[in-house]
Structures are given as C-alpha cells and as structure tokens.
Amino acid sequence: MNKPLLILVLLISFMSFAQDNGSVTPLDVNEVQKETKLDIKAAKAKKTADSLKLINHKEATLIDSLWLNSMYNSPLFDNDLFVLSSKKLADTAAVELSSEVLKERLTHLDSKTPFNVAYNPSLERIIKSYLKHRKQSLANLMQKAKYYFPMFEEHLDKYDLPLEIKYLAIVESALKPRARSRVGASGLWQFMYYTGKQFNLEVNSYVDERHDPLRATEAACKYLSSLYSIFGDWDLALAAYNSGPGNVSKAIRRSGGSKNYWNIRSYLPRETAGYLPAFYATYYILEYAKEHDLQSDKSYFKNFETDTVIVKRQITFDQINRVLKTDDELLEFLNPQYKLNIIPYIKGKNYTLRLPKNLIGTFVSNEEQIYAFAKADDAKREKPLPKLFQNPQRIRYRVRNGDYLGKIAQRYGVGVSQIKRWNGLRSSRLRIGQRLTIYPRNYTSSRKKSSKNSSAKKVATSTPKGKYTTYTVQKGDSLWLISRKFPKVSVSQIKKWNNIWSVKSLKPGTKLKIFKG
Numbered sequence: 001m002n003k004p005l006l007i008l009v010l011l012i013s014f015m016s017f018a019q020d021n022g023s024v025t026p027l028d029v030n031e032v033q034k035e036t037k038l039d040i041k042a043a044k045a046k047k048t049a050d051s052l053k054l055i056n057h058k059e060a061t062l063i064d065s066l067w068l069n070s071m072y073n074s075p076l077f078d079n080d081l082f083v084l085s086s087k088k089l090a091d092t093a094a095v096e097l098s099s100e101v102l103k104e105r106l107t108h109l110d111s112k113t114p115f116n117v118a119y120n121p122s123l124e125r126i127i128k129s130y131l132k133h134r135k136q137s138l139a140n141l142m143q144k145a146k147y148y149f150p151m152f153e154e155h156l157d158k159y160d161l162p163l164e165i166k167y168l169a170i171v172e173s174a175l176k177p178r179a180r181s182r183v184g185a186s187g188l189w190q191f192m193y194y195t196g197k198q199f200n201l202e203v204n205s206y207v208d209e210r211h212d213p214l215r216a217t218e219a220a221c222k223y224l225s226s227l228y229s230i231f232g233d234w235d236l237a238l239a240a241y242n243s244g245p246g247n248v249s250k251a252i253r254r255s256g257g258s259k260n261y262w263n264i265r266s267y268l269p270r271e272t273a274g275y276l277p278a279f280y281a282t283y284y285i286l287e288y289a290k291e292h293d294l295q296s297d298k299s300y301f302k303n304f305e306t307d308t309v310i311v312k313r314q315i316t317f318d319q320i321n322r323v324l325k326t327d328d329e330l331l332e333f334l335n336p337q338y339k340l341n342i343i344p345y346i347k348g349k350n351y352t353l354r355l356p357k358n359l360i361g362t363f364v365s366n367e368e369q370i371y372a373f374a375k376a377d378d379a380k381r382e383k384p385l386p387k388l389f390q391n392p393q394r395i396r397y398r399v400r401n402g403d404y405l406g407k408i409a410q411r412y413g414v415g416v417s418q419i420k421r422w423n424g425l426r427s428s429r430l431r432i433g434q435r436l437t438i439y440p441r442n443y444t445s446s447r448k449k450s451s452k453n454s455s456a457k458k459v460a461t462s463t464p465k466g467k468y469t470t471y472t473v474q475k476g477d478s479l480w481l482i483s484r485k486f487p488k489v490s491v492s493q494i495k496k497w498n499n500i501w502s503v504k505s506l507k508p509g510t511k512l513k514i515f516k517g
Helices: 003-020 028-052 058-072 099-111 121-133 135-158 163-173 193-198 213-231 234-243 245-254 261-267 275-287 317-324 328-334 357-365 367-380 405-412 416-423 443-460 479-484 491-497
Strands: 306-310 352-356 395-398 435-438 468-472 511-515
Touching (some): 099 121, 135 163, 135 275, 163 234, 163 275, 234 261, 317 367, 405 435
Antiparallel strands (some): 395 435
C-alpha cells in the first residue's frame, strides 16, 4: 500500500472511531479548524500584549472596584424591572391572561403615564401574540436593556419626556444599534439620513452617529420634543415619529378632525397603524415581565460598567484587540458607530472608544505605548486605510421635463435606490416640478464645473463699451419684437448684452440695454 493511501485509510479509521465514541461528528471538523484558527489568533494577541508589557495602577484599580461595587449594590439597579435575575423557574408554562386581568393592568399603567393606555380587543390580540411568539426574544431584550435603558432614561429626563418612551427603541430596532430598515432608516432610533443630519448626526465613511447610542438618543429626544409641541398628544407624536407629521395631519383631516389615535388609526399608513399597539404591547409585557415569567440566560454589560476615552490617533479594532485581548464582538457592541471598525482621528473632533471599566484603566495607563504600536502596525500595512469621506450637504432638486431617476442619479453620482430611499419613493415615477432631496457624491466636482462654466459665460458675455439706450419691457413683448424696434439689432445681441439665458427672465418692467452700432 502506498503512503498517501495509507494516510487516507488511517484518517477514515480515526473519524469512524471518533464518531462511534460520540466525540466527533462530521460537522466537528470545521469546528476544530475554526477553533484552531481562534487559538492561533488568541496566541498572536497574547504575544502582542505580552511584548508590550502593559502596566496597571493598583490604586486606580481599587478605586474602580469600590465604585463599581457601590453601583451593583445601588437600589437603582436592584429594583429596576429590566434588570431581573435570569434565574430559571421550575414552571415555564405560558401564563394564561384573561381580559379582566389585562383590563385591570392596563388601567393601572394608564394611571401613571401621559400615554392613552386603553384596553381594546386589538391590543389584547397583539399582547397575547407577543406572549406566544416573542416571549423569549422580549426576555432577552429585557437583559439587553440593562445597558441601554439607564442611558435612555437619563436623556428623556433631561428633556422632560415620559420615561416610557424608552420602550420605543425596542419597537424601532429591537435594541440593535446597527439595525437598518428596508427604506434606509438606521440605528437604535431609526433615523433616515436627512432627518439625522437635521439633528446633527454625522455620517461619513468611518462614522455613522445614527448608530451611536448617546448621540442618537439625544437626537431622538429633540425630535420627539418638537413633535409633541406640534400635536400636543404623545400618541400622535409617536405616530408622527414613525410616519412623519404630514401623514398624521392627513389622517386627522380624513377622520373629520379627530385627534384620538384610535379614531384616526385606519387612515394612517399600514405600518404606523400597527406601530402604537406594538409600543403598548411591549410596554405592558415588560412592565409585567415578572408576572409572565420572562427570563433569559443571556447577559449584557450594565451601562455603569463601561467608560470612554477620547482617542488621540487613528486606531483599528484589530489593533485594540491585539493589545487588550478583546474581540470585535465586544468592541462593536460598545462602539457601534464605527462603520469600518476603525476609530478615526480628526483635528477638532472628539471620537471616543468605549470599553469595560477595567480595560479603560489599562488603556489610559498605556496610551502612548498603544499608539506607538498602532503607528508601527500601520507602517507594515500593504494597503492604506480608506480615506475619510465627508458626506456633502443635501440639495433640493426640481424635476424637469424629460427627467427620470436614472438620469438624475447619473448626474449626481448616486444610485437610483438611494434617491428613492432619501425621498420615500415606492415607484420610479416622477412629476414635473417635484422636489427631490439628494446627497450628491460628486457635489464638489459639479460645483467646480458649474463655477467654471459660469466664469466662461461671464467672459463670453462681457458687454461692449459705449452709448446705449435703455428699453423697458412691455406686456406682450418678445425678444424678436424688441429687436424689430431697433435697426441692425439681433435677438442674440440683446441676449448677450443683458445676460439673458432664459426667456422666462423677460418680464414686464425689465430694463434692457440696447447698444448703438
């Protein structure tokens, strides 16, 4: 038997033996390879960390430990419904929920909130559906809320908004900071690009602040405050947050002027019609989580267990991982705003890195050494990191005769799907005079071309020197009729002398210069 065949036979025998003994399945080969790669990666990270000989300060570590311990024992977190123990209960059967009990509980919730939490059969069906089909996912979200809800509550309190709005982020994004809807809304609070820009959420090639929990929550509070000031009703404010104030205003008109959400619900877009009931169902279930035995084995950081540091040079997640023995999953959870897993450095900007408290201390104590490592690592890189591209300001484009989405998209260097997403278009149909919001990719170059063209026109249209007659345009005048009133004067000369590029600018009362030959 030749050597390759012998090796093959031995390998098959080994696999057969392993399967018979229950230690390896056919799928385990890939798992072993995966674990081997992870072991190699971990070894490299350990080697990097060991070679840097990171230091830590015992006194500072002790202070952090004492401070964290005081937070763990704080009644603020012990009594919060969203920091329930994940202890498994013996009886995990679904809890029956009668209409009478639900009515009583909803009445209790209604008494302590400015929202109109009223019982109706539709809401009861949604609540029971959630308990049947989404109970576990809501239990997991309850654990995730340990991290996000204290942050939300702090900002909601700052803007004097109802704290119950924190549940809205569950309906919007299931507490996924990088969540993206089919129409392009993004982040925990699902901001469209131009709405985010309106509330100063920066988006560029490295950073999307719609994904930044702190910045996006601040923006959401401002937006909700403005919507409430318009409608004077929290139910309508939330409906407007989902579909826009215009759709809510139309629904009020179509309902005959009613300002009760349940009365205008049938006139709202289908998605918005189910939006507020979903919010109330989530609100109810998580407020009565204990009564419905919501439990989860998953665990997440608490917000107070983390801290931030402002970075002083560009650094990648990979470089941080190799130094601090972290991983992308941790860094992406705590720093979701960095699109390419790269934290940029720009003068005048403060980009932060969020880490667990114990690692923040290590990072600060070894900052110069870590930056030196990142600099040396960048120097070895064959392909440079992508350059920062700042998205331009938006423009408002007016649709002209002969326009179509492909033509407009090509003109501004963007995609048809982007234009549709920015403007909430469901079809490619356009009408003359329609206004479109566009964030052009070639905005700068098109402006330069435009300025060059305008300069060229100015040169070409320089007016002659000499005596001229001033003519006042009369009603019914045209350039041809005016030229007939002056011998040896052509239409093109009148246009040239007066910088006329469109007949629309020829209005009664307009003063025209007519030069003598």
